[in-house]
Structures are given as structure tokens and as C-alpha cells.
Amino acid sequence: MNKLSSAIWFRQEQDTLILEIHVQPRASRNQIVGVENDRLKLRITDAPVQGKGNEGIIRFLAKEFRVPKSYLTILAGARSRNKRIAVRSPRVYPDWMTGSIQRALFKIS
Template sequence: MAFYSWRDDSLILDCHLQPGARGVGFAGLHGDRLKIRINAPPVDGKANEMLLKFLANAFAVPKQRVTLLSGQQSRQKRVAIKAPAVLPAELEISRC
């Protein structure tokens, strides 16, 4: 199973978040999820907020088009990106 799927024009990502990391960025796969490193701590929603900002930047969309669907209190998250303008090459995402 891939770490992503499409729902109409929205890209759905299954992510494994590593909060408190030294760097910020995509870090390959963690099982069947996309591993993302975030240097914000996992307190008061800071890691979730940084994740949404990072994904908005990576996919070239306004932050309002990135939504956390599930996993608010977990490292396992599902995120929707509405109409991504860019698909980062390193992720090898294809449109269905």
C-alpha cells in the first residue's frame, strides 16, 4: 500500500511524524507511511502546526488547504492537501 491516495483533487498522505528532530524534512518511509521530521516539540500542538506549515510549503499551497484529518495526539497522522500545486520529486507521487 502506498503512503498516499487521491480523493478528487485532494492528496491524502499517511504520515509518521518524528517531532523534536534535529532537522525538518521528508525522511523516507516508515512502514507504509511517509516519515517526516519536524524540529518542534510534541506539546501544545506545536508539532502539528509545524507539520501543516511544512507540507503547505512543500506542496506550494496556502496553509488553509492543508488539513489534519486524524492523529492529533499521535505520531501516525493522516493529512489532506487540497489541489497541490507541486508534487515533490523525491516522493514519486503520481496523479491517478
């Protein structure tokens, strides 16, 4: 696993950021771990029971991107560890993401 080096795990579509995520539930703390198999690996303390895991993911990512929880949507994988999540109009890009954005831009140029 490498530390956020691959840009395949995200893409921008107009004002929406699409994230490909792999979730590890029941972790000791909420955190971004890195990139694994072209997905952002996210550890969440919540258990994947009755939607609690998904709620924890949304809560964590909303805080990271400084948007209301209603700006996040699980597009695919609601019952899976692999998820596709849309973040509408992110106010900031977290520090853990800025290096990946720069690398993606330089690959395009």
C-alpha cells in the same frame, strides 16, 4: 526503511491528496526521511506540545506542496505520531514524491 518506494502512503481523492504520515518530533531539521511501515516518515523540529508539532507539520507540508496552510487538514491522529493529512489542490508534487507517483501509475496500468 526504503526511500519512498511504496505508494500505500498516499492516495488522490478528486482534488485532494491524502497522506499517511509518521512524525518524528524534536528533530534537528525538518525533512522527509522515506517510507516506514507504509507511512511517509517526516522529521519536524517542533516539539509535540500545545499543538506546536502539528503546526510545524502543516507549515512544512504547505511549503512543499506550495499551498496556503489553510489547504491542509489533519484528518486523523492530531495527538499521535501517526497522522492522516489532506492536502487540497496541491500546486506541485515535491521531487521526493514524483517517483512514488510514477511507480503507482505503472502498477495500475
